[in-house]
Amino acid sequence: MPYVWDFSAVTRNWTVLLSGLGGTIVLSLAGIAVGILIGAGLAAMRLSGLRVLRWPATAWIEFFRNTPPLVHFFWFFYGLPMAFGITLSSFGAALAALGIQSSAFFAEVFRGGIVSVERGQWEAGRALGMSRARLFRRIILPQAARRMAAPFVERCFELVKTTTLAAALAHHELLYAAMVVVTETYRPLEVYTVVALLFLTVLFAASQVSEWLEARGRAMQGR
Amino acid sequence: MTSPEPVVLSATAITKRFGTVDVLKGVDLTVRKGERIAILGSSGSGKSTLLRCLNLLERPTGGTIALDGRTIGRPDGKGCQRYDERELDRVRTRVGMVFQQFNLFPHMRVIENVMEAPRGVLGKSKAEAQAIAERQLAAVGLAEKATAWPAQLSGGQQQRVAIARALAMDPEVLLLDEPTSSLDPELVGEVLAAIRALSDEGRTMLIVTHELGFAFHFATRVLFLHDGKVLEEGPPEQVLKAPREERTRRFIERFTERRF
Ligand SMILES: Nc1ncnc2c1ncn2[C@@H]1O[C@H](COP(=O)(O)OP(=O)(O)O)[C@@H](O)[C@H]1O
Ligand SMILES: [Mg+2]
Numbered sequence: 001m002p003y004v005w006d007f008s009a010v011t012r013n014w015t016v017l018l019s020g021l022g023g024t025i026v027l028s029l030a031g032i033a034v035g036i037l038i039g040a041g042l043a044a045m046r047l048s049g050l051r052v053l054r055w056p057a058t059a060w061i062e063f064f065r066n067t068p069p070l071v072h073f074f075w076f077f078y079g080l081p082m083a084f085g086i087t088l089s090s091f092g093a094a095l096a097a098l099g100i101q102s103s104a105f106f107a108e109v110f111r112g113g114i115v116s117v118e119r120g121q122w123e124a125g126r127a128l129g130m131s132r133a134r135l136f137r138r139i140i141l142p143q144a145a146r147r148m149a150a151p152f153v154e155r156c157f158e159l160v161k162t163t164t165l166a167a168a169l170a171h172h173e174l175l176y177a178a179m180v181v182v183t184e185t186y187r188p189l190e191v192y193t194v195v196a197l198l199f200l201t202v203l204f205a206a207s208q209v210s211e212w213l214e215a216r217g218r219a220m221q222g223r
Numbered sequence: 224m225t226s227p228e229p230v231v232l233s234a235t236a237i238t239k240r241f242g243t244v245d246v247l248k249g250v251d252l253t254v255r256k257g258e259r260i261a262i263l264g265s266s267g268s269g270k271s272t273l274l275r276c277l278n279l280l281e282r283p284t285g286g287t288i289a290l291d292g293r294t295i296g297r298p299d300g301k302g303c304q305r306y307d308e309r310e311l312d313r314v315r316t317r318v319g320m321v322f323q324q325f326n327l328f329p330h331m332r333v334i335e336n337v338m339e340a341p342r343g344v345l346g347k348s349k350a351e352a353q354a355i356a357e358r359q360l361a362a363v364g365l366a367e368k369a370t371a372w373p374a375q376l377s378g379g380q381q382q383r384v385a386i387a388r389a390l391a392m393d394p395e396v397l398l399l400d401e402p403t404s405s406l407d408p409e410l411v412g413e414v415l416a417a418i419r420a421l422s423d424e425g426r427t428m429l430i431v432t433h434e435l436g437f438a439f440h441f442a443t444r445v446l447f448l449h450d451g452k453v454l455e456e457g458p459p460e461q462v463l464k465a466p467r468e469e470r471t472r473r474f475i476e477r478f479t480e481r482r483f
Contacts, residue, residue: 123280124326124385128340128392129316132308138343142330 010186010194020177021198027094027173028160034099035159039106046111057107064104070165072097077169090171098166105155113148114140125209146217153210157203174198192193228256230292231319231427232277232396239272239451246272249286254261254396254429259422261438261459262431263476264448270431273448276396277429278318279311290314290345291395301314309433313375316344319374323401325381327373327388328412332359334369337388352391357468364416379410383417390421397421435478447471 010017045057064072077093080086088096117140125135167176178195182188232254239247246269254260264270275281277288277387279295287304289296295314296304328336337356341347345353360366363383373381382402389397399418403411415437421428422441432438438445438459445462447470455468466472 021425120322120324120326120327123320124328126312126324127278127315127320127322128282128388129312129314129344130340131312131344134343138339139328143328146330 003205005190006187007189007190007194009185013181013185015200016177016181017174020172020174021202023171023177024160024163024175025202027091027098027163027166027171028156030095031098031102031154031159031163034095035102035106038099038103040110042103042107043110043114045177046107046189047114049059061104061107064101065108067099069101069162070168072101073165073169083209090166090169093169094163094166094171096172098162101162102155102159104153105158109148109151109155110144112151113144116147117143135213149214149217153207157207160203161199228258229398230254230454231256231290233289234273234277235287235289237273237276237283237288239276239281240284246451247276247283250448250451250453252277252446252453254427256395256427257425257426257443259441259443260429261445262429262448263433263435263438263445263462263474269451270448271400272344274320274400274429274431277396278304278315278320278398280315280320282306290317307390312344316340316392317395319389319392321382321385321389321396321397321399322401323379323404325373325385325405327384331373332369333365333371333373333376333384333436336373336384337391340388341391349420356387359391360384362390362420363387364413377410378406379413382406382414386414386417390426396427396429399428399432401431401433403432403434403461433478435463435475447474 006221027109042057042061045053046061048054049074057080076088076096077090080088080093121139121143122135128137163173164175166173172174174195178191185191230253232252234250234252237247237250237252238245239257250269250273252273262270262273272281276283279288283304285303294304295310296306299305300439324454327333328339333337334353335358337359338349338352341355342352357369359367360369363386365380365383365387368376368380368384373384376384383424386399386402402418403414406414411434415434418428418430419437430438430442440459442459444456445459446453447462447466449470455462455466455471461467462471466475
């Protein structure tokens with residue numbers, strides 16, 4: 001018997017799924033914000049001339065890049081209360097896991113962008129008597145930012161998709177909302193297809209915006 | 224006889240070592256106001272390193288640099304100089320540099336490239352910095368390119384912007400490291416002309432160049448660097464036409480197809 005698609009499971013539970021999508025977006029934006037903040041600090045540490053700063057940053061980055069994200073989610077949700085008596089809400093644990101894990105990736109994006117700026121740019125600035133801080137802010141960072149844009153957007157997309165792991169902590173985001181709907185309707189194919197389409201729509205729209213921004217940036221430099 | 228011009232920049236017993244390689248092996252150099260010194264020497268003889276030591280882009284391993292009679296840095300008690308970053312920033316505002324690769328800031332328009340340091344380092348107002356930049360761009364014949372992006376310019380035009388950018392700081396000494404070496408041959412002339420124009424205003428300059436013809440007419444003094452030492456120096460007529468040293472002669476012979 002051929003499968004008969006029936007999307008009424010989705011249409012009847014629209015509000016549940018939409019509020020789940022809202023949860024996904026909030027968690028994503030918060031995770032990106034935390035990731036950027038910690039990642040910038042890590043990148044600065046890795047670029048510093050001091051080994052006592054470089055070494056811990058490198059260790060942190062390697063640890064979180066090379067361990068599975070779901071482990072981080074469980075660690076913050078179940079591990080922290082046991083080890084340190086710190087209890088986080090499902091949102092708090094998911095945010096901590098996402099933010100800290102992505103900080104490792106963002107740090108590498110930032111560092112990569114900065115070291116990709118040619119040595120001659122530093123030298124030209126220094127030869128004009130610019131202080132290091134000013135040189136970094138006015139000359140290096142704007143050029144690095146432009147080169148970071150593409151890998152940065154890619155990392156953000158990865159993070160958005162990783163938020164689905166928060167479902168494992170019963171956090172109300174899109175995937176968890178879908179699981180709830182599926183339990184009630186037993187229509188996994190329709191519901192998860194719609195979940196996929198919602199992710200696709202959001203991320204595709206975001207990628208169009210970022211491509212447009214990048215093109216505008218290039219046009220502004222006459223190339 | 225007129226009294227000699229004051230000494231602007233001097234280097235005393237400059238040595239520079241990279242790892243285990245001694246690149247400069249004791250260079251003494253006195254630059255007087257208004258002098259135009261051409262530095263010659265084969266590749267790897269330490270010409271760039273010497274220029275970079277003169278504006279402390281590279282910290283000398285030994286020896287001292289003095290600007291306007293004031294020694295930069297202070298002795299560390301072990302025979303070397305200690306330098307303070309802020310002091311070096313100040314020194315570099317007084318010693319300009321033009322690079323072989325131009326090194327314009329690609330994210331800034333031409334005029335912003337020239338305004339950046341007068342505004343951000345010397346603290347000039349926007350109007351002042353703009354006036355300075357417009358004057359310097361006009362001096363190198365690029366007034367009409369003020370709002371262009373560096374990527375839209377030819378190599379020769381980019382290098383002239385780089386010259387304008389350095390001059391916008393009104394440096395006491397301008398260092399030029401092979402300013403025409405990465406240019407297509409047909410673009411060399413316009414850059415050399417811009418540099419020649421600076422001699423009319425009495426600008427003190429040190430230029431590393433392989434353009435012997437240009438050096439002959441432009442320089443007040445020629446310095447031949449070999450193996451990290453000044454092997455020979457003197458007026459262009461002497462060093463280029465009647466070199467005392469065998470190595471200098473052989474170096475110049477390699478350029479005999481160039482007439483001057
Ligand atoms: N930052 C550096 N680290 C190591 N070696 C260097 C560095 N800069 C220059 N050198 C070496 O010093 C020597 C002289 O270099 P340079 O001053 O650039 O010569 P030139 O400008 O006369 O061609 C070369 O052998 C070069 O490899
Ligand atoms: Mg060189």
